Amino acid sequence: MTDSFSKEERSKIMSKIKGRNTHLEIKSKRLLRGSKLRYQPKIFGKPDFGSKKLKIAVFIDSCFWHKCPKHFRMPQSNFHYWNLKISRNLKRAKEVNKKLKKEGWKIIRIWEHDINKNPKKCLKRIGLI
Secondary structure (H helix, E strand, O other): OOOOOOHHHHHHHHHOOOOOOOHHHHHHHHHHOOOOOEEOOOOOOOOOEEEOOOOEEEEEEOOOOOOOOOOOOOOOOOHHHHHHHHHHHHHHHHHHHHHHHHOOOEEEEEEHHHHHHOHHHHHHHHOOO
């Protein structure tokens, strides 16, 4: 399927997609306010929150980008591109988990829908309640 926008229009649209301070990240920041976890610490794998001292890395996985078994739906257009993109994301997440675990880190991955539906459960998983 061809794109309905010109290259310039598509570029303009895509440039407005944020990589930081997304709705999900802002919600997570509010949830973890006052904890000993820092937002986007400089740790291998770029976790959303973490503590070098406690060796905890928290990743907030969105249902689309990390292929949530409950909510993920593969886009119908440009199927090949999206299939490769999502597969690479999953492979990268496994590699990051493996490396951090090998170095003694506690890795916590939380789904986007868990933050939206049951934030207390998320805090419990992280060990903050």
